[in-house]
Amino acid sequence: MRTIQMTLDDDLVSTVDHVVKALHTTRSAFTREALRQAIKNMQSKKLEEKHRVGYAKTPVSIGEFDIWESEHNWGDE
Secondary structure, three states: OOOOOOOOOHHHHHHHHHHHHHHOOOHHHHHHHHHHHHHHHHHHHHHHHHHHHHHHHOOOOOOOOHHHHHHOOOOOO
16 A cells, blocks of 8 residues: 545545544545545446447437347336
8 A cells, every 4th residue: 555645625624534433434444435436436427428429329229129028027017
């Protein structure tokens, strides 16, 4: 692991301190997890955008998935 220095607003540090106290963790552990989640969210948004662009270029054709309609179980039967 590496130690890094960050500059944060005082109110953010105060909020983080309250949260880490409630979670019984440390600033570092909380920050590591927050950064991991932010990266995961960014990757998901990037993938969603890629799918959106792909479907915009090649939209689903009418009837393309009709064959699977009888396979669906929506729980309302």
